[in-house]
Amino acid sequence: MSALIEKLLPQVAGEDDGSFGALRRKAQKVLMKHGFPHRKTENWKYLPLGLLEKRTFSDAVPDRAATPSLPTYPFEAGVIHFHNGRLDPDSCRLPDGVSLTGMLPADIDVSALDDTGPADAFAWLNLARFDQGWKLRVDGRPDEPLVVATTCDDEFDVAVHPRLCVELAEGATLTLIETQGGPGAGLINGVLDLRLGARSSLTHVIERCFAETALIQRTAARVSDAAAYRAFILDGGGPLTRQDLVAELVSPGATAGISGVATLSGRALVDYHTAIEHRVGGTESHENFRILADDQSTGVFNGRIHILRGADDSHSQMNTGNLLLSENARINTKPELEIHAEDVTASHGATIGQLDDDARFYLRSRGLSEAQAIALLKYGFAAAVFDTMASGAVRDWLTDRLKEHL
Amino acid sequence: MSETQQQVEELIQSRYKAGFYTDIESESVGAGLNEEIIAMISAKKDEPEWMLEWRLKAFHHWQTMTGPNWAKLNLPGIDFQKIHYYSAPKQKDRPKSLDDVDPKLLETFDKLGVPLHERARLAGVAVDAVFDSVSVGTTFQKELKEAGVIFCSFSEAVQEHPELVREYLGSVVPYRDNYFACLNSAVFSDGSFVYIPEGTKCPMELSTYFRINARDTGQFERTLIIAEPGAEVSYLEGCTAPMRDENQLHAAVVELVARKKAKIKYSTVQNWYPGDENGKGGIYNFVTKRGDCREDDSRISWTQVETGSAITWKYPSCILRGDRSAGEFYSVALTHNHQQADTGTKMIHLGKNTSSKIISKGISAGKSSNSYRGLVRVARKADGARNYTQCDSLLIGKTCGAHTFPYIESANPTAKIEHEATTSRIGEDQLFYCQSRGLDEEEAVALIVDGFCKEVFKELPMEFAVEAKALLEISLEGAVG
Numbered sequence: 039m040s041a042l043i044e045k046l047l048p049q050v051a052g053e054d055d056g057s058f059g060a061l062r063r064k065a066q067k068v069l070m071k072h073g074f075p076h077r078k079t080e081n082w083k084y085l086p087l088g089l090l091e092k093r094t095f096s097d098a099v100p101d102r103a104a105t106p107s108l109p110t111y112p113f114e115a116g117v118i119h120f121h122n123g124r125l126d127p128d129s130c131r132l133p134d135g136v137s138l139t140g141m142l143p144a145d146i147d148v149s150a151l152d153d154t155g156p157a158d159a160f161a162w163l164n165l166a167r168f169d170q171g172w173k174l175r176v177d178g179r180p181d182e183p184l185v186v187a188t189t190c191d192d193e194f195d196v197a198v199h200p201r202l203c204v205e206l207a208e209g210a211t212l213t214l215i216e217t218q219g220g221p222g223a224g225l226i227n228g229v230l231d232l233r234l235g236a237r238s239s240l241t242h243v244i245e246r247c248f249a250e251t252a253l254i255q256r257t258a259a260r261v262s263d264a265a266a267y268r269a270f271i272l273d274g275g276g277p278l279t280r281q282d283l284v285a286e287l288v289s290p291g292a293t294a295g296i297s298g299v300a301t302l303s304g305r306a307l308v309d310y311h312t313a314i315e316h317r318v319g320g321t322e323s324h325e326n327f328r329i330l331a332d333d334q335s336t337g338v339f340n341g342r343i344h345i346l347r348g349a350d351d352s353h354s355q356m357n358t359g360n361l362l363l364s365e366n367a368r369i370n371t372k373p374e375l376e377i378h379a380e381d382v383t384a385s386h387g388a389t390i391g392q393l394d395d396d397a398r399f400y401l402r403s404r405g406l407s408e409a410q411a412i413a414l415l416k417y418g419f420a421a422a423v424f425d426t427m428a429s430g431a432v433r434d435w436l437t438d439r440l441k442e443h444l
Numbered sequence: 445m446s447e448t449q450q451q452v453e454e455l456i457q458s459r460y461k462a463g464f465y466t467d468i469e470s471e472s473v474g475a476g477l478n479e480e481i482i483a484m485i486s487a488k489k490d491e492p493e494w495m496l497e498w499r500l501k502a503f504h505h506w507q508t509m510t511g512p513n514w515a516k517l518n519l520p521g522i523d524f525q526k527i528h529y530y531s532a533p534k535q536k537d538r539p540k541s542l543d544d545v546d547p548k549l550l551e552t553f554d555k556l557g558v559p560l561h562e563r564a565r566l567a568g569v570a571v572d573a574v575f576d577s578v579s580v581g582t583t584f585q586k587e588l589k590e591a592g593v594i595f596c597s598f599s600e601a602v603q604e605h606p607e608l609v610r611e612y613l614g615s616v617v618p619y620r621d622n623y624f625a626c627l628n629s630a631v632f633s634d635g636s637f638v639y640i641p642e643g644t645k646c647p648m649e650l651s652t653y654f655r656i657n658a659r660d661t662g663q664f665e666r667t668l669i670i671a672e673p674g675a676e677v678s679y680l681e682g683c684t685a686p687m688r689d690e691n692q693l694h695a696a697v698v699e700l701v702a703r704k705k706a707k708i709k710y711s712t713v714q715n716w717y718p719g720d721e722n723g724k725g726g727i728y729n730f731v732t733k734r735g736d737c738r739e740d741d742s743r744i745s746w747t748q749v750e751t752g753s754a755i756t757w758k759y760p761s762c763i764l765r766g767d768r769s770a771g772e773f774y775s776v777a778l779t780h781n782h783q784q785a786d787t788g789t790k791m792i793h794l795g796k797n798t799s800s801k802i803i804s805k806g807i808s809a810g811k812s813s814n815s816y817r818g819l820v821r822v823a824r825k826a827d828g829a830r831n832y833t834q835c836d837s838l839l840i841g842k843t844c845g846a847h848t849f850p851y852i853e854s855a856n857p858t859a860k861i862e863h864e865a866t867t868s869r870i871g872e873d874q875l876f877y878c879q880s881r882g883l884d885e886e887e888a889v890a891l892i893v894d895g896f897c898k899e900v901f902k903e904l905p906m907e908f909a910v911e912a913k914a915l916l917e918i919s920l921e922g923a924v925g
Contacts, residue, residue, distance in 0.1 A: 080514060347842075347843070348842075350842065360854075362854055362856070362857040362859070363857060364857060365824070365856065365857055366824075367855075367857065368853075368854070368855045369852075369853075369854050370851070370852070370853045370854075371852045371853075372849065372850060372851050372852065373848075373850060373863070373865070374847070374848060374849050374850075375837075375846075375847060375848040375865060375867055376516075376845070376847045376848075377837070377839065377845060377846045377847065377867045378844075378845045379839075379842065380839050380841060380842040380869050381869055382839070382867065382868070382869070383866075383867070383868050384866070384867040384868075385864075385865060385866040385867070386848070386863075386864075386865050387862075387863065387864050387865075388850070388852055388861075388862075388863040388864075389860075389861060389862050389863070390822075390852060390854040390859065390860070390861040391859070391860045391861065392857050392858065392860075
């Protein structure tokens with residue numbers, strides 16, 4: 039993978055990096071020592087990173103289009119817009135109680151990153167190469183959700199490394215909606231840190247679909263006392279989409295839920311690696327992930343539940359259901375449990391199959407066409423994961439988007 | 445010996461009854477691993493040239509390999525140059541019958557409850573007894589021969605049936621397969637060979653008992669079972685070793701070949717010395733077991749009860765090549781004190797309408813670590829493949845670990861794969877109920893664990909099921925309270 043190093047690393051800023059210099063140098067050192075992951079790196083074995091090697095990335099971010107277009111949403115929402123990897127200040131509007139500032143070194147925590155091998159190479163690369171990091175601070179309970187939109191245009195053919203930190207103060211509540219998509223053939227290598235203060239609550243919605251853009255995204259949520267993190271994901275994939283999602287439950291009463299659907303067609307490839315870390319007892323988590331793979335697509339789901347020593351009285355449940363809809367599609371799944379504590383309950387279930395013939399026959403007998411019956415069954419299979427989401431405009435929008443994805 | 449000391453020793457012995465050492469004169473090759481040692485092992489067995497060539501090819505390849513580091517095991521560095529790769533009881537000529545075998549050896553196996561002599565007749569199980577690097581005797585050979593069945597030591601098979609060995613050796617587990625299988629291919633010393641001819645149902649259970657006795661030696665046996673079309677066989681293996689403070693290495697390879705409509709049932713009760721309660725000593729058990737359902741309608745079933753070994757690294761697998769072939773894996777793995785186990789199975793679906801079933805029960809106690817690692821892979825052309833997997837873990841105590849790493853890969857839309865896993869501890873309500881019925885806590889735990897493992901035990905031949913149940917109870921002693 040040295041070609042990838044040559045391609046992605048050289049623009050690391052030098053001594054004049056200011057306050058991030060030490061962090062960037064460490065990141066570069068780790069990268070130079072261990073390189074990028076390859077097929078034998080356990081957590082990357084299903085992702086053909088060779089796809090990135092084949093691409094050429096321009097050196098400079100393309101000039102900003104006159105007015106980058108922003109997706110529209112059927113609800114009132116604050117917006118932060120990143121276009122071609124850069125913040126577009128003109129289209130940003132923050133809800134009351136939310137502030138946006140430049141990131142400081144103190145906002146970056148690398149303690150969870152592996153510096154002994156290539157497993158977290160792309161997170162180190164982000165640290166080495168990020169241009170301008172941003173920090174969102176949420177106090178209170180904003181009335182409206184906040185959309186973080188990531189878009190790109192046809193000209194986008196660079197590798198960008200966006201970095202955002204979202205901090206929820208004690209008791210704060212936010213619905214954060216990430217929407218991502220666009221036609222460019224670049225690489226987005228993003229890092230999102232979420233910090234949930236005591237008794238705060240974050241509903242985190244991700245909706246994405248890329249035509250040509252490769253995405254490697256690491257999202258890490260640190261959930262403290264009685265705080266609740268809920269992720270709802272709708273992913274249409276792209277030529278190469280890798281999402282690492284880590285939820286650390288660090289204080290009693292912390293809970294995490296991850297509900298996701300990947301609807302794949304064409305040659306789409308998604309590789310989801312989720313990890314829920316129960317660091318203390320009295321914590322709970324649940325996870326429900328579904329992949330529908332059609333055409334020549336590949337879906338990977340690696341879900342990990344880790345209950346650490348001493349985290350007694352933790353409870354966790356994981357389910358992954360997968361539909362293989364074409365003879366050229368492929369699904370790889372690995373639901374892992376790693377339990378070091380007593381008095382816990384942890385379970386997982388995984389299935390891979392196809393649409394139920396009986397159900398299809400029933401729908402046909404009720405007058406639906408074959409296509410309608412299939413569409414309805416696929417929708418029913420996928421939409422069930424959003425059942426745990428509070429009803430309202432955001433959920434309606436997400437289920438509408440699901441119909442469009444399907 | 446004072447009475448108290450004797451009592452203490454008896455108590456220790458009661459935990460691991462097979463921990464004694466047989467004082468017998470033996471000959472061994474010097475420590476170390478190189479071409480001369482391999483040639484010496486081959487010469488001692490009077491092997492043909494092709495066999496030595498195969499061993500050396502494996503050795504040269506092994507030198508280019510590095511040990512696996514992906515398992516959830518704290519693997520200590522092994523100095524392969526300090527191990528003796530061959531050790532055998534001294535004898536002038538190979539015994540022609542069991543009557544010629546050193547009585548000390550017969551006594552050893554008798555003490556282990558392995559019927560080699562008169563009792564063998566009553567038990568009705570044919571046994572191949574392997575002591576360190578050699579087979580000391582095989583029972584019922586004559587009766588089996590009448591049925592056309594070949595059951596002998598591997599060394600004997602190389603001499604008597606070279607064409608079969610040459611055809612099938614390494615055809616399921618090639619010498620390049622993995623680090624420990626490659627090492628085994630270079631230095632293997634004995635093991636069992638089974639050949640069931642077409643249409644024959646083996647008239648009795650076959651069994652091999654592996655015993656490590658000598659200090660500083662490793663045991664590297666190889667088992668090859670071939671079931672021709674329509675053949676059926678049930679094979680059992682057991683193993684023990686003396687209690688020592690040093691670790692010893694056991695790296696075995698088992699290859700099964702099932703042809704059209706053949707059935708092979710392979711059962712293991714693994715009771716290598718697990719080390720003491722502080723994690724000192726014990727066997728490193730690194731085993732490659734693989735069955736090839738080579739033709740249509742064949743079936744291979746693995747059943748294992750793993751209670752011993754300091755470290756277990758073992759994944760009995762089935763390659764479901766023939767259409768409608770079936771693979772099964774039933775496993776109970778119990779770890780206690782400082783034991784570590786990373787075990788599971790692989791089911792590779794290649795043929796059409798193949799099916800596989802995996803039932804795995806892990807029990808962790810003390811400071812042990814117990815992992816299930818499994819792979820279910822459905823290839824693109826494996827239409828109608830079906831898999832069901834259930835792996836449950838039971839935790840006893842706050843300092844142990846129970847882990848599940850199932851890999852599920854499907855490339856065929858008509859395949860149906862289901863996987864379930866749970867991890868929990870023994871319920872207070874279950875314990876309370878048992879105790880209210882008059883059982884003490886240890887008996888209650890044993891009963892609950894027995895129930896937890898029932899699905900696997902019922903797959904074992906009866907004698908083994910009784911032994912497995914007793915072993916679990918002994919292994920769990922001291923796990924509660």
